[in-house]
Amino acid sequence: MSTDxxxxxxxxxxxxxxxxxxxxxxxxxxxAVVAFFIVYPFLYDVLVGQFGLPAEMLLPxxxxxxxxxxxGLFAMSFDFVSGYTGYLSFGHAAFFGIGAYTVVLGANxxxxxxxxxxxxxxxxxxxxxxxxxxxxxxxxxxxxxxxVYFAMITLGFAEIMYVASRNxxxxxxxxxxxxxxxxxxxxxNPELGVPFVDPLQVETxxxxxxxxxxxxxxxxxxxxxxLGAIVASYFAxxxxxxxxxxxxxxxxxxxxxxxxxxxxxxxxRAKAIGYDTFKFKLGAFMISAFFGAVxxxxxxxxxxxxxxxxAFFFLVTGFALVAAIIGGLGTLAGPFFGYxxxxxxxxxxxxxxxxxxxxxxxAEFLPGGILETTIGGDLTVSGALDAFMTGHGEFYAGIVxxxxxxxxxxxxxxxxxxxxxxxxxxxxxxxxxxxxxxxxxxxxxGDSGAGESATAAGSVTAEGGEEDDPREGGPAEGSxxxxxxEGGPAEGxx
Amino acid sequence: xxxxxxxxxDLLDLFTSPSRLIAVLIEGLAKASLYVMIASGLTLxxxxxxxxxxxxxxxxxxxxxxxxxxxxxxxxAEMGFAMVVVVFLLVMLTIFLxxxxxxxxxxxxxxxxxxxxxxIFQILLTFGIAITLEEFMRMFVEFQxxxxxxxxxxxxxxxxxxxxxxxxxxxxIGLVRFENIHVLEILLGVVTIVAIWTFLNRTRYGLFxxxxxxxxxxxxxxxxxxxxxxxxxxxxxxxxxxxxxxxLMWDPLWSVSVPLALAxxxxxxxxxxxxxxxxxxxxxxxxxxVGMIDAFGTWxxxxxxxxxxxxxxxxxxxxxxxxxxxxxxxxxxxEGQGDHG
Numbered sequence: 001m002s003t004d005x006x007x008x009x010x011x012x013x014x015x016x017x018x019x020x021x022x023x024x025x026x027x028x029x030x031x032a033v034v035a036f037f038i039v040y041p042f043l044y045d046v047l048v049g050q051f052g053l054p055a056e057m058l059l060p061x062x063x064x065x066x067x068x069x070x071x072g073l074f075a076m077s078f079d080f081v082s083g084y085t086g087y088l089s090f091g092h093a094a095f096f097g098i099g100a101y102t103v104v105l106g107a108n109x110x111x112x113x114x115x116x117x118x119x120x121x122x123x124x125x126x127x128x129x130x131x132x133x134x135x136x137x138x139x140x141x142x143x144x145x146x147x148v149y150f151a152m153i154t155l156g157f158a159e160i161m162y163v164a165s166r167n168x169x170x171x172x173x174x175x176x177x178x179x180x181x182x183x184x185x186x187x188x189n190p191e192l193g194v195p196f197v198d199p200l201q202v203e204t205x206x207x208x209x210x211x212x213x214x215x216x217x218x219x220x221x222x223x224x225x226x227l228g229a230i231v232a233s234y235f236a237x238x239x240x241x242x243x244x245x246x247x248x249x250x251x252x253x254x255x256x257x258x259x260x261x262x263x264x265x266x267x268x269r270a271k272a273i274g275y276d277t278f279k280f281k282l283g284a285f286m287i288s289a290f291f292g293a294v295x296x297x298x299x300x301x302x303x304x305x306x307x308x309x310x311a312f313f314f315l316v317t318g319f320a321l322v323a324a325i326i327g328g329l330g331t332l333a334g335p336f337f338g339y340x341x342x343x344x345x346x347x348x349x350x351x352x353x354x355x356x357x358x359x360x361x362x363a364e365f366l367p368g369g370i371l372e373t374t375i376g377g378d379l380t381v382s383g384a385l386d387a388f389m390t391g392h393g394e395f396y397a398g399i400v401x402x403x404x405x406x407x408x409x410x411x412x413x414x415x416x417x418x419x420x421x422x423x424x425x426x427x428x429x430x431x432x433x434x435x436x437x438x439x440x441x442x443x444x445x446g447d448s449g450a451g452e453s454a455t456a457a458g459s460v461t462a463e464g465g466e467e468d469d470p471r472e473g474g475p476a477e478g479s480x481x482x483x484x485x486e487g488g489p490a491e492g493x494x
Numbered sequence: 495x496x497x498x499x500x501x502x503x504d505l506l507d508l509f510t511s512p513s514r515l516i517a518v519l520i521e522g523l524a525k526a527s528l529y530v531m532i533a534s535g536l537t538l539x540x541x542x543x544x545x546x547x548x549x550x551x552x553x554x555x556x557x558x559x560x561x562x563x564x565x566x567x568x569x570x571a572e573m574g575f576a577m578v579v580v581v582f583l584l585v586m587l588t589i590f591l592x593x594x595x596x597x598x599x600x601x602x603x604x605x606x607x608x609x610x611x612x613x614i615f616q617i618l619l620t621f622g623i624a625i626t627l628e629e630f631m632r633m634f635v636e637f638q639x640x641x642x643x644x645x646x647x648x649x650x651x652x653x654x655x656x657x658x659x660x661x662x663x664x665x666x667i668g669l670v671r672f673e674n675i676h677v678l679e680i681l682l683g684v685v686t687i688v689a690i691w692t693f694l695n696r697t698r699y700g701l702f703x704x705x706x707x708x709x710x711x712x713x714x715x716x717x718x719x720x721x722x723x724x725x726x727x728x729x730x731x732x733x734x735x736x737x738x739x740x741x742l743m744w745d746p747l748w749s750v751s752v753p754l755a756l757a758x759x760x761x762x763x764x765x766x767x768x769x770x771x772x773x774x775x776x777x778x779x780x781x782x783x784v785g786m787i788d789a790f791g792t793w794x795x796x797x798x799x800x801x802x803x804x805x806x807x808x809x810x811x812x813x814x815x816x817x818x819x820x821x822x823x824x825x826x827x828x829e830g831q832g833d834h835g
Contacts, residue, residue, distance in 0.1 A: 088614065141819050148546065148613075149822055152767050156814040159760060163811065167804035314756065318621065325618055387637045395633060398626030405618045406607060 029429045041231045049223030057361040073241045074295035075320040075335035081288035083330035086264035090151035091158030095131040095289040097311035099296025102127030107184040120190035124297040128290045135289030139282040162312035181307025190301040192236040202236035204301045328411025346393030359389035513669030524676035526785025527683020531738035533765040535731035541772030548620040551759030552627040557589045557739025558750045578658040586740045590733040597732025632752045764814040770827025
């Protein structure tokens with residue numbers, strides 16, 4: 001039962017009103033999530049203003065949510081190729097870095113063939129297209145390989161770019177060390193917005209606009225008036241991320257996306273059916289590079305600068321992978337939520353900068369007697385809290401990650417889908433709301449990959465059926481035929 | 495044009511003056527020895543268990559720090575040269591045993607649960623362990639103030655304190671000039687190769703390992719305790735990783751720091767892949783190849799023929815990419831290994 005078949009049924013059902021109703025119902029969960037993200041800054045403002053430290057301890061800061069937007073987009077683009085085709089793109093940071101560096105270099109007027117003074121949106125598009133070209137070239141040689149070898153060759157390309165970004169002095173004509181990163185010029189003001197619509201342009205960054213369409217966020221915030229610019233950037237960048245997510249989701253549910261899943265499940269069979277899998281893999285890689293580069297450009301939109309360790313570094317990919325596993329590999333939206341979860345945990349246990357987290361709360365509310373107790377040597381409890389609960393979030397992230405790999409290998413969203421017995425949460429909500437379309441849970445664009453999370457779960461949880469050599473098992477091997485879900489992928493049922 | 499002629503002149507100079515060529519070759523051998531020590535643990539583990547151990551670099555980094563602490567603790571800084579070397583070797587043995595124990599615990603308690611899963615889950619698990627271990631050491635190091643000058647337990651930067659003077663400088667024999675530490679490195683590299691080769695080919699356990707690599711199920715059917723063999727190999731691989739850290743601590747190019755973990759892990763991957771996944775012979779040959787190219791690259795940089803500072807890292811990953819394009823299974827790789835997941 002494919003998405004394309006379900007659509008006309010719903011549309012034929014009646015006049016405009018039911019169609020709109022059905023569409024809204026199918027997207028209920030998307031609307032709810034977006035609404036939550038829109039409300040969050042104001043909710044945070046009020047709760048922290050009202051309850052002070054306890055609320056600050058529990059809620060991720062707005063700055064953190066902002067960072068999560070582009071990192072989450074990057075993790076989704078990583079999942080797009082790695083989770084859906086099964087080819088682990090271990091050098092995905094290359095595209096993030098290309099996106100960020102192209103924008104900065106373009107703003108500095110250093111790119112050949114390009115005039116200086118281009119707008120941010122143009123540069124973002126240029127960087128994304130450049131990433132697509134690079135992905136084409138890398139993919140051309142890399143997709144002849146598979147498994148570990150594919151992961152390693154993409155890592156090799158990304159590392160070459162990383163070394164270049166650290167050492168190539170062309171990047172910094174001002175004679176500063178390239179490994180310290182590069183800045184955009186002071187007069188460069190990144191503006192995000194709908195092209196050619198003037199009122200919908202938002203200048204992002206800490207010193208950017210604090211109003212969109214005349215709505216001043218500084219005024220709307222009751223307690224933290226000075227965060228207006230951050231909220232405006234949050235909305236502008238969030239809008240881009242949303243558009244990118246919807247685009248990727250649309251592709252996943254197109255026939256193209258179905259072939260990607262078929263490649264993951266059984267590439268030989270996809271080939272036998274007659275698909276030129278090489279072209280599909282290459283296409284998927286190029287598309288994910290596009291969105292990966294957009295994520296990198298968004299980093300520059302807010303930060304206005306970039307350095308090699310935030311762009312091309314191996315761990316940039318590494319943490320996208322961590323987020324993808326925590327959220328659920330092959331769920332697209334999962335990695336985004338995975339990143340929120342990850343950053344939330346890190347902030348709670350190891351605050352960074354002025355962030356909330358557990359440490360200030362304990363320092364404030366624990367009785368002085370306990371804080372001054374010495375543990376050993378000249379180390380007091382408060383000293384230990386200071387040393388082990390500020391910074392070093394990666395320590396806790398690593399532990400959380402190991403727990404997930406051992407006990408929740410299909411991730412948050414994957415587990416949720418399995419528990420609800422559905423192929424996607426959107427479908428489930430739509431059905432629960434009383435969907436009259438009768439498409440058996442395959443309505444509209446809200447359908448996120450029928451059966452793929454369930455199949456992924458099948459290979460991991462059904463240990464009894466896994467007697468074959470593990471090296472023969474792809475990420476979701478061994479359950480193509482007995483697809484447990486109703487609306488399996490079109491190619492899944494032979 | 496003139497620049498190109500200069501490079502050509504330098505090259506001629508190198509090959510017409512044997513002493514200079516020998517010096518570069520010695521340096522290449524020393525680098526290759528380090529690479530063998532870094533990569534062979536990874537190869538052993540992958541060859542038998544199909545597990546790519548991402549925590550390998552972290553083990554090396556822990557080995558380096560612990561060795562520094564141990565050598566300082568026994569007060570080797572004040573001893574004579576012979577005594578220091580003995581202490582150094584004893585420390586290396588200790589670190590090997592300690593990390594073998596760590597590896598055993600890790601294999602039995604964590605990795606063993608995941609053999610039924612696709613290989614990617616073992617990669618993920620070891621990656622998670624790696625970031626946890628690295629960040630824990632960073633916490634500890636910052637807390638102790640090891641790298642910023644405020645010491646709590648007298649754990650100064652271990653390298654500078656412990657390298658004996660006899661190993662610091664360079665020696666001239668005839669016209670050939672070499673760094674003293676390189677001699678020790680080459681010796682240790684040879685010992686590592688011989689020891690692993692002997693283990694694999696001359697011991698009963700090595701036979702089990704080779705049988706397991708060949709056909710795990712058949713080996714189990716013939717009464718070999720494959721599970722235990724896995725544990726032993728993981729322990730040995732981890733131990734070698736730690737022991738490699740001990741010598742890296744003394745080498746001025748590597749030294750001790752938290753980023754050492756990644757600095758070790760990535761070249762080790764390259765060597766294992768270039769040599770062919772799971773082939774020990776391949777690892778030795780690939781180490782030689784990478785070591786020599788590295789040495790020549792360093793030489794080219796020193797002569798000024800190349801001014802790009804990241805040349806050695808760049809070349810290592812260049813070798814990886816070129817090798818995978820030309821010979822996707824590496825030099826001595828076997829068809830089918832590592833293709834999935």
